[in-house]
Amino acid sequence: xxxxxxxxxxxxxxxxxxxxxxxxxxxxxxxxxxxxxxxxxxxxxxxxxxxxxxxxxxxxxxxxxxxxxxxxxxxxxxxxxxxxxxxxxxxxxxxxxxxxxxxxxxxxxxxxxxxxxxxxxxxxxxxxxxxxxxxxxxxxxxxxxxxxxxxxxxxxxxxxxxxxxxxxxxxxxxxxxxxxxxxxxxxxxxxxxxxxxxxxxxxxxxxxxxxxxxxxxxxxxxxxxxxxxxxxxxxxxxxxxxxxxxxxxxxxxxxxxxxxxx
Amino acid sequence: xxxxxxxxxxxxxxxxxxxxxxxxxxxxxxxxxxxxxxxxxxxxxxxxxxxxxxxxxxxxxxxxxxxxxxxxxxxxxxxxxxxxxxxxxxxxxxxxxxxxxxxxxxxxxxxxxxxxxxxxxxxxxxxxxxxxxxxxxxxxxxxxxxxxxxxxxxxxxxxxxxxxxxxxxxxxxxxxxxxxxxxxxxxxxxxxxxxxxxxxxxxxxxxxxxxxxxxxxxxxxxxxxxxxxxxxxxxxxxxxxxxxxxxxxxxxxxxxxxxxxx
Amino acid sequence: xxxxxxxxxxxxxxxxxxxxxxxxxxxxxxxxxxxxxxxxxxxxxxxxxxxxxxxxxxxxxxxxxxxxxxxxxxxxxxxxxxxxxxxxxxxxxxxxxxxxxxxxxxxxxxxxxxxxxxxxxxxxxxxxxxxxxxxxxxxxxxxxxxxxxxxxxxxxxxxxxxxxxxxxxxxxxxxxxxxxxxxxxxxxxxxxxxxxxxxxxxxxxxxxxxxxxxxxxxxxxxxxxxxxxxxxxxxxxxxxxxxxxxxxxxxxxxxxxxxxxx
Numbered sequence: 001x002x003x004x005x006x007x008x009x010x011x012x013x014x015x016x017x018x019x020x021x022x023x024x025x026x027x028x029x030x031x032x033x034x035x036x037x038x039x040x041x042x043x044x045x046x047x048x049x050x051x052x053x054x055x056x057x058x059x060x061x062x063x064x065x066x067x068x069x070x071x072x073x074x075x076x077x078x079x080x081x082x083x084x085x086x087x088x089x090x091x092x093x094x095x096x097x098x099x100x101x102x103x104x105x106x107x108x109x110x111x112x113x114x115x116x117x118x119x120x121x122x123x124x125x126x127x128x129x130x131x132x133x134x135x136x137x138x139x140x141x142x143x144x145x146x147x148x149x150x151x152x153x154x155x156x157x158x159x160x161x162x163x164x165x166x167x168x169x170x171x172x173x174x175x176x177x178x179x180x181x182x183x184x185x186x187x188x189x190x191x192x193x194x195x196x197x198x199x200x201x202x203x204x205x206x207x208x209x210x211x212x213x214x215x216x217x218x219x220x221x222x223x224x225x226x227x228x229x230x231x232x233x234x235x236x237x238x239x240x241x242x243x244x245x246x247x248x249x250x251x252x253x254x255x256x257x258x259x260x261x262x
Numbered sequence: 263x264x265x266x267x268x269x270x271x272x273x274x275x276x277x278x279x280x281x282x283x284x285x286x287x288x289x290x291x292x293x294x295x296x297x298x299x300x301x302x303x304x305x306x307x308x309x310x311x312x313x314x315x316x317x318x319x320x321x322x323x324x325x326x327x328x329x330x331x332x333x334x335x336x337x338x339x340x341x342x343x344x345x346x347x348x349x350x351x352x353x354x355x356x357x358x359x360x361x362x363x364x365x366x367x368x369x370x371x372x373x374x375x376x377x378x379x380x381x382x383x384x385x386x387x388x389x390x391x392x393x394x395x396x397x398x399x400x401x402x403x404x405x406x407x408x409x410x411x412x413x414x415x416x417x418x419x420x421x422x423x424x425x426x427x428x429x430x431x432x433x434x435x436x437x438x439x440x441x442x443x444x445x446x447x448x449x450x451x452x453x454x455x456x457x458x459x460x461x462x463x464x465x466x467x468x469x470x471x472x473x474x475x476x477x478x479x480x481x482x483x484x485x486x487x488x489x490x491x492x493x494x495x496x497x498x499x500x501x502x503x504x505x506x507x508x509x510x511x512x513x514x515x516x517x518x519x520x521x522x523x524x
Numbered sequence: 525x526x527x528x529x530x531x532x533x534x535x536x537x538x539x540x541x542x543x544x545x546x547x548x549x550x551x552x553x554x555x556x557x558x559x560x561x562x563x564x565x566x567x568x569x570x571x572x573x574x575x576x577x578x579x580x581x582x583x584x585x586x587x588x589x590x591x592x593x594x595x596x597x598x599x600x601x602x603x604x605x606x607x608x609x610x611x612x613x614x615x616x617x618x619x620x621x622x623x624x625x626x627x628x629x630x631x632x633x634x635x636x637x638x639x640x641x642x643x644x645x646x647x648x649x650x651x652x653x654x655x656x657x658x659x660x661x662x663x664x665x666x667x668x669x670x671x672x673x674x675x676x677x678x679x680x681x682x683x684x685x686x687x688x689x690x691x692x693x694x695x696x697x698x699x700x701x702x703x704x705x706x707x708x709x710x711x712x713x714x715x716x717x718x719x720x721x722x723x724x725x726x727x728x729x730x731x732x733x734x735x736x737x738x739x740x741x742x743x744x745x746x747x748x749x750x751x752x753x754x755x756x757x758x759x760x761x762x763x764x765x766x767x768x769x770x771x772x773x774x775x776x777x778x779x780x781x782x783x784x785x786x
Contacts, residue, residue: 003528003557004265008545014304014443016312018319019493021270021301025323028299032325033265036299037552037560039545042538045444046503050540057542061549061655063556074503077478126478128493131323181538182569216601216650231543231652241570241598266527276566276705278574280581281755283532283563287585290561294587295527298561307706308765336765339740388740390755393585 004033005142006066010051011130012043013071019128023071023135026121030139037066046074048097049252052160053178053186056102057232059090068092069130069138070099077126082133083154084147086110091141093134098160115151165189171199171259173206174235176252183243186236187256191229197258200227202237202248206257209248217241227258266295267404268328272313273392274305275333281390285333285397288383292401299328308336310359311514314422315440315448318364319494321352330354331392331400332361339388344395345416346409348372353403355396360422377413427451433461433521435468436497438514445505448498449518453491459520462489464499464510468519471510479503489520528557529666530590534578535654536567537595543652547595547659550645554663561590570598572621573776576684577702577710580626581756583614592616593654593662594623601650606657607678608671610634615665617658622684639675689713695723695783697730698759700776707767710760711780715753721782724751726761726772730781733772741765751782 007027013019020041027034039058043051051072059068073080073095081096088105096113114133117124119140124132137150165174165188174189185202196213211225220226222241225248230236235258238244245251269289275281282303289296301320305313313334321330335342335357343358350367358375376395379386381402386394399412427436427450436451447464458475473487482488484503487510492498497520500506507513531551537543544565551558563582567575575596583592597604597619605620612629620637638657641648643664648656661674689698689712698713709726720737735749744750746765749772754760759782762768769775 002264002526003559006552006556008548010545012443015302016304016306016316017442017444018302018316019442021272021316021320022323024270024299024301025320025325025328028268028328029323029325032268032327035265035297035559037548038300038562039548040539040542042540044540045505054540054542054545058545058549061546061553063549063553065556066549066552075480078480080480125491125493127490127498131493180541180543181536182541218599218602218604228651229649231649231655236651243569264526274705277564278566278568278578279704279706280564280578281704283534283578283582284585286532286561286563287582287587287590290530290590291585291587294530294589297527297559300562307767337742340742342742387753387755389752389760393755 004035005031006037007034007138007142008037008039008062008066008068009041010039010043010054010068011041011071012045012047012051013041013130015041019130022131026131026135027139030136031142034139034142043072046072048072048074048099049160050178051099052102055100059103060088062090064089064091066091067138067141069134070094071130071134072099073097073129076129081154082114082129083157084112084114084150093138096157098158101159102162111154111157112147113151113154116149119145119150162188170262171257173255173257175256176250176254179245179250179252182238183245184230184236184238185244185250185256186230186232187234189235189256189258191233191235194229194235195260197227198261199257199259200237201255201257203250203254206255266297267293268299269296269400269404270299270301270324270328270330271303272301272305272316272330273303273333274307274309274313275303275392277303281392284393288393288397289401292398293404296401296404305334308334310334310336310361311422312440313361314364317362321365322350324352326351326353328353329400329403331396332356333392333396334361335359335391338391343416344376344391345419346374346376346412355400358419360420363421364424373416373419374409375413375416378411381407381412424450432524433519435517435519437518438512438516441507441512441514444500445507446492446498446500447506447512447518448492448494449496451497451518451520453495453497456491456497457522459489460523461519461521462499463517463519465512465516468517528559529555530561531558531662531666532561532563532586532590532592533565534563534567534575534592535565535595536569536571536575537565537654539565543654546655550655550659551663554660555666558663558666567596570596572596572598572623573684574702575623576626579624583627584612586614588613588615590615591662591665593658594618595654595658596623597621597653600653605678606638606653607681608636608638608674617662620681622682625683626686635678635681636671637675637678640673643669643674686712694786695781697779697781699780700774700778703769703774703776706762707769708754708760708762709768709774709780710754710756711758713759713780713782715757715759718753718759719784721751722785723781723783724761725779725781727774727778730779
């Protein structure tokens with residue numbers, strides 16, 4: 001079996017709008033053999049941080065042959081650059097808003113700034129670069145175009161940072177970095193080597209919560225508030241077969257504290 | 263690389279229901295090499311006009327080799343026909359409800375009325391022609407079936423119309439034709455050659471709104487009400503990094519007026 | 525055209541979370557030629573019964589060459605088994621929670637219990653077996669791995685049951701088994717050979733409802749409450765171009781009664 005080149009798509013376009021479809025059409029018009037893989041079109045609108053966590057948790061599992069097209073782009077049409085990036089064994093097309101910078105490679109990334117309109121659609125709108133620039137460039141790359149043809153190397157780019165959790169004497173204070181579809185709260189507190197905490201605080205004034213430390217959800221009865229190691233290696237707060245975000249009215253950025261009795 | 267034939271899918275089925283999956287299964291059972299491309303399964307239920315705007319904004323970007331299957335079909339099981347259509351360089355299977363008639367080709371469309379049950383599933387339900395007629399016919403077409411085998415040419419079909427905006431002395435009055443996932447309001451007022459207006463009215467009694475005329479969203483601070491040319495070439499009303507539909511309680515069909523001081 | 529092997533995906537992961545994407549990446553890293561087909565990622569969280577109805581209504585239409593990966597898995601990380609199943613002409617990877625047991629084959633199913641970690645990811649998390657076990661096993665199967673390599677045959681598994689409707693003198697009492705995206709209510713009352721009923725009761729105390737018996741939705745004006753045969757062969761209650769679940773405040777498990785005047 002010879003299979004067409006893989007192009008993955010991640011956007012905040014939703015699916016009731018025609019934007020995802022238009023992007024797919026442009027790619028397939030230039031390279032009808034491209035294999036499109038939807039990663040998500042439900043990134044919350046303009047939420048670059050959400051996209052950054054999404055990509056860091058998803059892209060490392062892909063083969064290096066895939067090309068990832070990311071269009072979460074509040075700065076569309078402005079002076080913000082569009083970048084071709086090779087990092088952590090992955091190849092991406094991204095707006096220069098930092099959405100890719102949680103991917104950690106062992107070598108410095110290769111970054112090219114898109115500057116050659118001959119690989120774009122002839123007319124580029126001011127509000128839909130996904131269709132007019134990202135899609136045709138992705139299609140040309142999938143046909144074998146050398147990325148150095150796209151524009152000059154870039155040495156500067158926007159970086160996002162993850163706040164570092166603060167370790168106290170008998171506690172660690174971090175924050176919620178991602179709320180998933182189940183309402184599970186993923187934090188920035190590394191779970192590896194974490195001793196089972198005695199105290200858990202979440203949200204305003206980091207209220208103390210009754211909870212159980214578990215290995216997996218099914219270790220406690222439905223409805224139980226639990227803390228555990230997430231599948232991405234961070235402290236996670238969940239409600240078994242429930243929705244912790246709703247139960248605790250928790251949102252991204254809220255503080256989370258774990259503590260130990262001496 | 264030899265790639266299987268492209269079949270795109272657009273429905274109002276949602277994804278929690280098994281209808282999209284059943285349709286995919288039927289196609290792949292007849293032509294296992296077909297390449298399925300999801301355009302949307304989130305067309306609002308039975309909203310033929312939404313589908314019509316969606317298709318007009320999405321299909322023109324596809325290569326002529328694609329076959330587009332559209333199942334937004336409030337008349338399923340009734341006397342309404344199912345049509346094979348070639349128009350504007352695209353090939354479609356559609357219920358005869360006008361959903362394809364905003365696609366504008368340079369030549370008259372070729373339209374065939376499906377009438378040959380030998381290309382359908384042996385038992386055709388009264389409520390799910392997507393599975394029982396559209397899917398098997400699409401699969402047979404993707405295997406090379408000549409469309410003239412499907413039934414007789416059709417000379418009549420349902421047409422949708424877009425209301426024409428009304429030009430006054432110093433104003434144009436149009437309406438909202440589409441609200442996208444971001445809450446941006448797309449109107450029927452062509453944006454090409456439009457002078458930046460001084461006055462913008464939206465909704466009931468077309469209230470005057472403070473707004474800025476911009477080239478793209480990022481030209482104004484978050485929260486600003488802006489008017490601009492949409493990526494499809496029409497006047498668009500948006501809130502920068504916000505949701506204009508929610509802010510203005512605006513829905514499809516509401517009047518929009520732009521005016522100029524003398 | 526030689527096409528890669530088909531792997532379908534059904535989960536309750538939603539699309540704003542990175543879990544679907546991670547699963548796709550793992551499959552494509554092991555078998556880059558696999559063709560991924562999304563069935564649904566909108567199964568309601570942890571709703572195994574919803575998944576079971578979904579699969580029974582969708583999978584029978586697929587060719588036997590497809591492999592179906594189902595991850596609706598409230599028991600993830602616990603002692604629950606993961607199964608490879610051949611039944612009703614389909615091949616599935618499922619958590620042992622009964623989600624596949626509404627598929628009815630003519631011969632007993634072949635069931636294998638996954639027990640060979642060499643086909644899993646080297647590190648298996650306690651909360652994301654979709655990525656760490658289901659995905660790599662699916663990819664290896666798509667490369668031709670003999671299912672008997674995966675583990676020992678299983679003779680026991682969790683079964684779900686559909687309640688049997690109760691027939692009275694002049695009535696049948698059943699219940700709602702599935703509510704679809706349109707708000708249509710699918711029941712467990714077989715529609716084949718059902719005489720058009722004179723009385724319809726739905727919900728609390730099975731209130732009598734004014735309704736019309738129809739062949740398809742378009743047989744009655746918009747807004748009409750109708751009863752009809754569903755596309756899966758059961759009694760269905762719907763509101764024409766409306767939402768019966770919302771109108772009747774109906775949910776899965778509520779009683780439905782149809783009756784006949786003597």
